[in-house]
Amino acid sequence: MDNNNNNKNINNNESNNNKDNLCDIDDKNKIDDENVLYRLSLNPNKGGLQNVDKEKINKIIYEVSKGSAFFKNAKEKEKAHFEKIKEIKKKYLFLKNQPMEYEKQQMKNIMNKMESDRDLSQYIVHVDMDAFYASVEELDNPELKNKPMAVGSKSMLSTANYEARKYGVRSAMPGYIALKLCKNLIIVPTRFERYHELSHQIRNIIANYDPDYCPASIDEVYLNITNFLNDNPNYTPSKVTEELREEIYKQTRLTASAGIAPNICSDMNKPNGQTELKNCTDEILKFLKDLPIGKVSGIGKVAEKTLNELGIKTCGELKENMVYIKELFKPSSYQFLLSASLGLGRTKIENKWKRKSISVERTFSNTSEIQKLEDKLHEISCKLANDVKKENLKGKSVTLKLKTSSFEILTRCLTISKYIYQQEDLYKVGKKVKFIYIIFF
DNA sequence: CAACGAAGGACCC
DNA sequence: TACCAGGGTCCTTCGGCT
Known part of the structure; x- marks a missing residue:
């Protein structure tokens, strides 16, 4: 992104x-x-x-x-x-x-x-999809093309297409502000499942060039094409990257940008383009x-x-x-x-990502009613238990995050002796944590 | 008494 | 009308215990 x-x-x-x-x-x-x-x-x-x-x-x-x-x-x-x-x-x-x-x-x-100690022997490519969410929405609904459009909600936008950007609309901007900048802005809700689907597809293409690629986010990947270049001497780094982007476009009709450099520091690219930094100090x-x-x-x-x-x-x-x-x-x-x-980045990329936490958070309108807060706690504990179950996880440290009406962020954490994963337990511990901040006020 | 856990931030997408 | 997300990681600071 x-x-x-x-x-x-x-x-x-x-x-x-x-x-x-x-x-x-x-x-x-x-x-x-x-x-x-x-x-x-x-x-x-x-x-x-x-x-x-x-x-x-x-x-x-x-x-x-x-x-x-x-x-x-x-x-x-x-x-x-x-x-x-x-x-x-x-x-x-x-x-x-x-x-x-x-x-x-x-x-x-x-x-x-x-x-x-600079290692110039590796050719690392950073692939980044252009306005990913917005492009996916255009893909599935071509009518949105050439119209100012952003993905998200009235309260927050994830990304905007290039037409919308002309008005100053951009990601991480609240939708209602974006609407002031562009009255005709179309805001479409996010469809994460769909983005993940395409993300998967794109990663499969990338795997052909480096099976050990490293995903950096839903729409970003680092890959080391050094081995590919050795196996295919008629290729140059930029030719590999061009082909890779071409292949992504052919299979998904989505454009990607890429940076080529001797380490994973490079992030200089433009929509549907690529930049190469030669392996030379x-x-x-x-x-x-x-x-x-x-x-x-x-x-x-x-x-x-x-x-x-x-x-x-x-x-x-x-x-x-x-x-x-x-x-x-x-x-x-x-x-x-x-x-x-x-300009020294890592030259080794690893894809052994291990989750360290899992969380659910919801923003709701201002309230100081304990019952409403407990209802919210219940709601997020249900969603969390669901996510935890899906990933077959358990944990022994529960953090409750509270955002006040003045946008202060408070967190309170409670570590317990045994691992939990069930909604009832999450809620119970959450309530205990919550007590701390109720006393607080 | 240093290691550590808890809280707060900065950052990224 | 009123209105600024949600899901992560890593680092720093600080203080009450073991």
Whole structure:
């Protein structure tokens, strides 16, 4: 599916020079709503959407959102994040004034070592279906083609077709907001069974090129075509990928995009196209130099903004600043960012996925009636027991998640001594957990 | 007293 | 009219026990 984490700052008309911003961190103690909008990831910046009138779209979204409890909550989050950023900036400014000679040399050594360990022997392909759910709906109902359409509900959209995107409609956008952007938008409900059916079909095609492919989501797969290339010397990586996409289209009438690279870091593709990154260090570094950090899978809007505020917008800049990142971030974040800055992903892909949790959640209208809450608990425990049974699972830790009317998320967990799977037990434990939050209020 | 479980977040689709 | 999902994974922080 399309990921929408490539947001840019919403107020790109204003002076956004981060080098300047670094100096007036204390003046900037007001959280403006534009920052909140940025956080909501409601600003359309998706590839292939150059024609949309961002200004107008943002205005509409803002008008619909402002004042809502959801918006208020986002504002609170933004405030907290802002404080964090302030701290980091302070440290950053301090470090910038230090010589850091030793650390710089050390970083150089670390990077050299990682560079020399770079594995360029593998050809990894990342296949990603274009607007998957929407395309499936068009496939089954061709009348929807060329009309603005999105899959989901009034409250939330999963994905939008390209016609709808012209209006600024996109995935993870509430349907009622989308309707404000596009009055004629057709919203069709999701049909997961159907998507899974096609997903299965697509994976079977992919298995012909790599039986050990790794599904990344319902519409995304990683595969290693190195063996295939060895067995078929007349193929090139891009020819294999072309053929694979062609085959998917032939059998399903759905288009896919793909990225080819020496590791599974690549995610740069356009609708119905493919991008190849040659197995060569210079190519990779050139590609990364101007790649916005938000494009990297794993860097979401929070991390993106944090880094942006340090003046780091591209992977190239990230690489240049790794000495500071090492001091400013937690070890695991640092490790991740270091790999990202060098364009190092895994070169081994595994498909041994093991489920670690299973869950059911439902959002309902505001209530403080205990009976209604218990009814909901009953409802989700039934669905959960059903799902658990289907997968032949059992568990001994039950977490109850509660979203308040102000969009706060609370979770309470209870671990018991024996494994359970039956609805009655799930409900019973759930009720016990629930007690905790009833006392809470 | 460190390991650990619980709660909260960030992220992805 | 009013209105922002649901299903996962992984990481960090924190505190009361063993």
